[in-house]
Amino acid sequence: MILYDFPSNISIKNVEFCAKESFMKQVHAYAAKAPDADLEPLMIERRDALANDVAIDILYCGVCHSDIHAKLNDWGNAKYPIVPGHEIIGRVTAVGDAVTAHKIGDLVGVGCMVDACLSCPTCGDHQEMYCENGSTSTYNSKDKHLGGHTYGGYSKHVVVRDHFVLRIPEHLETAAVAPLLCAGITTWSPLQHWNIKKGDKVGVIGLGGLGHMGIKFAHALGAETIMITTSPDKATDAKKLGADDVLISKNASEMQAHKGSFDFLLNTIPVKHDLNPYLQLLKRDSTMVLVGAIENLEPMHGANLILGRKSVAGSLIGGIKETQEMLDFCGEHNITCDVEMIDMQDINTAFKRVQSNDVKYRFVIDMQSL
Amino acid sequence: MILYDFPSNISIKNVEFCAKESFMKQVHAYAAKAPDADLEPLMIERRDALANDVAIDILYCGVCHSDIHAKLNDWGNAKYPIVPGHEIIGRVTAVGDAVTAHKIGDLVGVGCMVDACLSCPTCGDHQEMYCENGSTSTYNSKDKHLGGHTYGGYSKHVVVRDHFVLRIPEHLETAAVAPLLCAGITTWSPLQHWNIKKGDKVGVIGLGGLGHMGIKFAHALGAETIMITTSPDKATDAKKLGADDVLISKNASEMQAHKGSFDFLLNTIPVKHDLNPYLQLLKRDSTMVLVGAIENLEPMHGANLILGRKSVAGSLIGGIKETQEMLDFCGEHNITCDVEMIDMQDINTAFKRVQSNDVKYRFVIDMQSL
Numbered sequence: 001m002i003l004y005d006f007p008s009n010i011s012i013k014n015v016e017f018c019a020k021e022s023f024m025k026q027v028h029a030y031a032a033k034a035p036d037a038d039l040e041p042l043m044i045e046r047r048d049a050l051a052n053d054v055a056i057d058i059l060y061c062g063v064c065h066s067d068i069h070a071k072l073n074d075w076g077n078a079k080y081p082i083v084p085g086h087e088i089i090g091r092v093t094a095v096g097d098a099v100t101a102h103k104i105g106d107l108v109g110v111g112c113m114v115d116a117c118l119s120c121p122t123c124g125d126h127q128e129m130y131c132e133n134g135s136t137s138t139y140n141s142k143d144k145h146l147g148g149h150t151y152g153g154y155s156k157h158v159v160v161r162d163h164f165v166l167r168i169p170e171h172l173e174t175a176a177v178a179p180l181l182c183a184g185i186t187t188w189s190p191l192q193h194w195n196i197k198k199g200d201k202v203g204v205i206g207l208g209g210l211g212h213m214g215i216k217f218a219h220a221l222g223a224e225t226i227m228i229t230t231s232p233d234k235a236t237d238a239k240k241l242g243a244d245d246v247l248i249s250k251n252a253s254e255m256q257a258h259k260g261s262f263d264f265l266l267n268t269i270p271v272k273h274d275l276n277p278y279l280q281l282l283k284r285d286s287t288m289v290l291v292g293a294i295e296n297l298e299p300m301h302g303a304n305l306i307l308g309r310k311s312v313a314g315s316l317i318g319g320i321k322e323t324q325e326m327l328d329f330c331g332e333h334n335i336t337c338d339v340e341m342i343d344m345q346d347i348n349t350a351f352k353r354v355q356s357n358d359v360k361y362r363f364v365i366d367m368q369s370l
Numbered sequence: 371m372i373l374y375d376f377p378s379n380i381s382i383k384n385v386e387f388c389a390k391e392s393f394m395k396q397v398h399a400y401a402a403k404a405p406d407a408d409l410e411p412l413m414i415e416r417r418d419a420l421a422n423d424v425a426i427d428i429l430y431c432g433v434c435h436s437d438i439h440a441k442l443n444d445w446g447n448a449k450y451p452i453v454p455g456h457e458i459i460g461r462v463t464a465v466g467d468a469v470t471a472h473k474i475g476d477l478v479g480v481g482c483m484v485d486a487c488l489s490c491p492t493c494g495d496h497q498e499m500y501c502e503n504g505s506t507s508t509y510n511s512k513d514k515h516l517g518g519h520t521y522g523g524y525s526k527h528v529v530v531r532d533h534f535v536l537r538i539p540e541h542l543e544t545a546a547v548a549p550l551l552c553a554g555i556t557t558w559s560p561l562q563h564w565n566i567k568k569g570d571k572v573g574v575i576g577l578g579g580l581g582h583m584g585i586k587f588a589h590a591l592g593a594e595t596i597m598i599t600t601s602p603d604k605a606t607d608a609k610k611l612g613a614d615d616v617l618i619s620k621n622a623s624e625m626q627a628h629k630g631s632f633d634f635l636l637n638t639i640p641v642k643h644d645l646n647p648y649l650q651l652l653k654r655d656s657t658m659v660l661v662g663a664i665e666n667l668e669p670m671h672g673a674n675l676i677l678g679r680k681s682v683a684g685s686l687i688g689g690i691k692e693t694q695e696m697l698d699f700c701g702e703h704n705i706t707c708d709v710e711m712i713d714m715q716d717i718n719t720a721f722k723r724v725q726s727n728d729v730k731y732r733f734v735i736d737m738q739s740l
Contacts, residue, residue, distance in 0.1 A: 122654060130654045130678055193679070260502075284492060284500045287681070293672040300670060302663040305684025308500055309563070311657070312682050314675025 023048050024146070028370050029155035030344055031081035035073045038348045041370075042081055044151050046159050048094075054102050054165045055094040056110065061153035062087025062179035062339070063363035065209065065270055068351050070140055075294070079140055085153025086112040086138040087181040087364075089174055092165075099162045107174065109166040109327070110158060111181035112317050114138050114150060118163060126321040128164075154344065156370055166324055169331030176336035179209060179362040180327060182317065183337060187214040188326040189318030190266060190289040191221060198222030200263040203247065205278060207234045210268035210292055212338060212361040215241045218266070220333050226258070228265075228278070237360070241338075249277060260284075260308070268292045275312060279304035287311040337362050343369035393418050394516065398740050399525035400714055401451035405443045408718045411740075412451055414521050416529050418464075424472050424535045425464040426480065431523035432457025432549040432709070433733035435579065435640055438721050440510055445664070449510055455523025456482040456508040457551040457734075459544055462535075469532045477544065479536040479697070480528060481551035482687050484508050484520060488533060496691040498534075524714065526740055536694055539701030546706035549579060549732040550697060552687065553707060557584040558696040559688030560636060560659040561591060568592030570633040573617065575648060577604045580638035580662055582708055582731040585611040588636070590703050596628070598635075598648070607730070611708075619647060630654075630678070638662045645682060649674035657681040707732050713739035 024045040031042040049055040067084035069075060088110040092102050102108060115136035116128040123131050136144070139152030151158075168177055187210050196202055202223040204214035211227070218225040219242030227238035227246045235246040247254055255277060262281045265288035272295050278288055279300070290312065304310065318326070330336065338361045342350050350363045394415040401412040419425040437454035439445060458480040462472050472478060485506035486498040493501050506514070509522030521528075538547055557580055566572055572593040574584035581597070588595040589612030597608035597616045605616040617624055625647060632651045635658035642665050648658055649670070660682065674680065688696070700706065708731045712720050720733045 127654065127679075284497065290672050290675055294676055295673075296669045296671050298669065299666045301666050302660050302684060303665070305660055305682065306664055306686050307684070309497075309683060309685050312675065313679060314672060314677070315679050316676050 025157075027155050027157045029083045029151060030347055030370070031083045031151075031154070032071045033081045035071065035078065039071070039084075039154070039351075042083070044083060044155060045146060046157055047145050049096045049159055050145070051096040051098040052162050053096045053159050054092055054099060054108065054162050055157070055159045056088070056090035056108060056165070057093050057157055058088055058090040058153055058155060058367045060089045060175045060178045060367060061085040061365045062182065062337075063342075063347070063350055063354060063365065064179070064182050065354055066182070067152075068354060071351070077140065079149040083139055083151035083154050085155070085365075086110070087178040087183070088138070088153035088158060089168060089178045089181075090158070093157075096162070101162055102165055102167075107168040107170055109168045109177065109181050110138060110153065110160050110164060111166070111185060111323060112138055113320075114160045114164050115144070126319040128319050129317045154347065154365065156367060164320060166320070166327055168327060172331060172334070173336050175341060175364045175366065176339045177327075177330070178364050179213070179337040179339065180330060181323070183209040183213045183362060184217075184330070185318040185323045185326055186210055186291050186315070187266060187268070188217050188329075189322055190291060190315040191217055191264075192322060192325075193315065194264055194287055194289065196221050196223050196264055200224065201226065201261060203228045203262045203265045203278075203281060204243070204268065205229075205249075205265060206268040206270070206292065207231075207238055207361075208268060208270065208357060209337075209359075209362045210270075212241050214266045214268055215243050216335055219243070220329070220335060226262070228281075255281070262286060265289070266291065272296055272298060274298040275300050276304050279310055279312070282308065282310045284308045285310070287313050290314045339364045341366050345369060395527075397525050397527045399453045399521060400717055400740070401453045401521075401524070402441045403451045405441065405448065409441070409454075409524070409721075412453070414453060414525060415516060416527055417515050419466045419529055420515070421466040421468040422532050423466045423529050424462055424469055424478065424532050425527065425529045426458070426460035426478055426535070427463050427527055428458055428460040428523055428525060428737045430459045430545045430548045430737060431455040431735045432552065432707075433712075433717070433720055433724060433735065434549070434552050435724055436552070437522075438724060439664075441721070447510065449519040453509055453521035453524050455525070455735075456480070457548040457553070458508070458523035458528060459538060459548045459551075460528070463527075466532070471532055472535055472537075477538040477540055479538045479547065479551050480508060480523065480530050480534060481536070481555060481693060482508055483690075484530045484534050485514070496689040498689050499687050524717065524735065526737060534690060536690070536697055538697060542701060542704070543706050545711060545734045545736065546709045547697075547700070548734050549583070549707040549709065550700060551693070553579040553583045553732060554587075554700070555688035555693045555696055556580055556661050556685070557636060557638070558587050558699075559692055560661060560683075560685040561587055561634075562692060562695075563685065564634055564657055564659065566591050566593050566634055570594065571596065571631060573598045573632045573635045573648075573651060574613070574638065575599075575619075575635060576638040576640070576662065577601075577608055577731075578638060578640065578727060579707075579729075579732045580640075582611050584636045584638055585613050586705055589613070590699070590705060596632070598651075625651070632656060635659070636661065642666055642668060644668040645670050646674050649680055649682070652678065652680045654678045655680070657683050660684045709734040711736055715739060
């Protein structure tokens, strides 16, 4: 059993805890056992709720491109078997004695993190994703309770520290909320951090899971929202999502016409690409934020930053406080993701379709199918 | 005569003006007639002072690495004959009727710009270097008065619009002030813009003309100032200049020890290089500013920005208002550049020595030699 394959540095306390089988339960999940293996059914253990824990029966889980990167070990840190999934929606089935913010029956969400130190200055600033002692990812991180590594939302049940459990507005379409926990907060957080407001001209680069939420949020915040894409055939969809206009980045004269005019660029391209044409779109003192490309980029020319005091920045998901603020904002403005529902058994096909950009704009797994 | 080789778009008014030879005078200068030619003596014309002009006899002119790039046509926009020089110190010999800020006999400076529209929002923000209608560089820009292109400070005399003429503190070592007009403001401006203050940990990357001023300014502003260099033999000098410590960027364990600890990085490296090791030195939400490398950089990895919401920015010289503030600050704190004096006739040797980093830290031409 992989749960007893402890890393050498696990504490005696945890070993003792894990050895008490009564504190765990078996849960159905889908896992890949190697980078080139399909996902397939696997029974995993979940701990019973500790004092600060919330136990959740999972209703829906979004399929993020990161799930595929992780499964393929593209980032070199995958642990197998891997159970992906960090866009989780479910109902609370139990809470620990110290939990006050959630109760049995609540509709809740869990995103990319399930723990952090909550004591460092960065956690104190509500930026748990940058925790100075390392946050615990929903899957593929060291599991400090059970040993081994954490398992994600491609499963029937999960137990999560209360701080990392979000309240979900009941009136929204529940399945379509799931991707807000990653695609939503990843685009919301930079728009908030860089203070995007009514009247700003915002470009959203790339129309996928992240980009489609970037458009919805920038539009809802009152920005003049321009979809920037290589594909003219995405124009109609982009406008339905809230874009005021569409800029085709392969069209040199269109790019020239928009040169130096953007207050902010949200770059959701998930692969290696050339930043230079986009930097030329920025106004003086403006910023392009990367939220997708966790990989090497094409060489950037210094002049594109120096001439106009421009910036390229990055942003990783968002903190728990701002994730709740985003969910509340979505509740007020009736914002959800555009999703295509799948059964758990369809996941391997769904992965292939994500890789070929064949989804509008996020798959969500109906966990009843498992 | 190149002065009559008007660009096609020059206005009739200027043509009429240029045709009146009595409004010009001949001035000794040093110029290159082609990228691969040495600089050599050349007589050039300067206009007489118009209503808003200040006429200046040049005492000293610094030798900036940009002078060499421009002469070699490295940026593809060189106009020949080229008279470089944008770190000019001199005495006022005449002022136009509308000039109130300067008078005959004043010690003044001229930096990288001699004109801008002064009517766009960017000029209104005192950021003339980013003028939306294009600022006029001290050399190699279109000369709207005489036609042809502007000539820089490798000459005996210059006439400049009053707004672009700086007051120089009389008590400083005059020759050592010259490089403040480019190397000084280029490092001062980002330290001000990013609000560097007492207690911040600031890294200055690269110890040349820019870097040595970056250290002096960061130290004078009260920052914990770390010189970051590939060369251990620069440590002693860096500490003399005001660095609290020296970090050798080739030393992996030293780099690891400083990881995630810097509030700000001032990157003065003038050539293509790898940004990634430096980005890992930054704290969350911190910025590295490029002021030297107006060229293609090595590929950057997106994770180095995304993990920690870090930024890479650029900054170009600085505005006239902040240049005067810098000069006043230098007057109060007795800050000048470390310079090596040369005669005008030594300029071609000096260029070669700059290219091989063989100068501490800026050559300044004594214009009496011309």
